[in-house]
Amino acid sequence: MTDPLATTTVTTTGPLSAEGQRTLAALQTAATEVLDRKHRLGHYAVIWQDGKPTLSGGDRLSERQWLLADKTALERLLAHTPEKARLTRMSTLARLKHIDAMLAQLPAEPQT
Incomplete structure (x- = not known):
């Protein structure tokens, strides 16, 4: 499974503070772990891709x-x-x- 967060762009109005950088890193780590767990369990995930929500992995529903x-x-x-x-x-x-x-x-x- 490709990591959807690897291509994620974060837009801010200015440079992130050290605390902001730590928070962003923690959120990205948590999201990556959840998506990896869903993938291992065969569950689908809804991710944002090409400007819209998209089903990814698992037993996709039509x-x-x-x-x-x-x-x-x-x-x-x-x-x-x-x-x-x-x-x-x-x-x-x-x-x-x-x-x-x-x-x-x-x-x-x-x-x-």
Whole structure:
């Protein structure tokens, strides 16, 4: 597995202090260790690549599987959201509608 942090660019408004450099190094070490552990366990990770979040490694879900899993989670959330929470319900319903639209645009998955 390539190390996604090896190509990470850190942008600051000025030079980092010694404490800032130590903090950045600690965060990069922790992130590298977590990503390495996920890789060894066969888990996927979501990393930032080419300006967008990308699934990396593990048993990757297809885009359809990912959307269906998100839809299921939102439907469960909606089932437990009280009617009085109108903004939350409206937001969840809008997200569900968006997922349905995205699913409709995907090509059919081949039958196995």
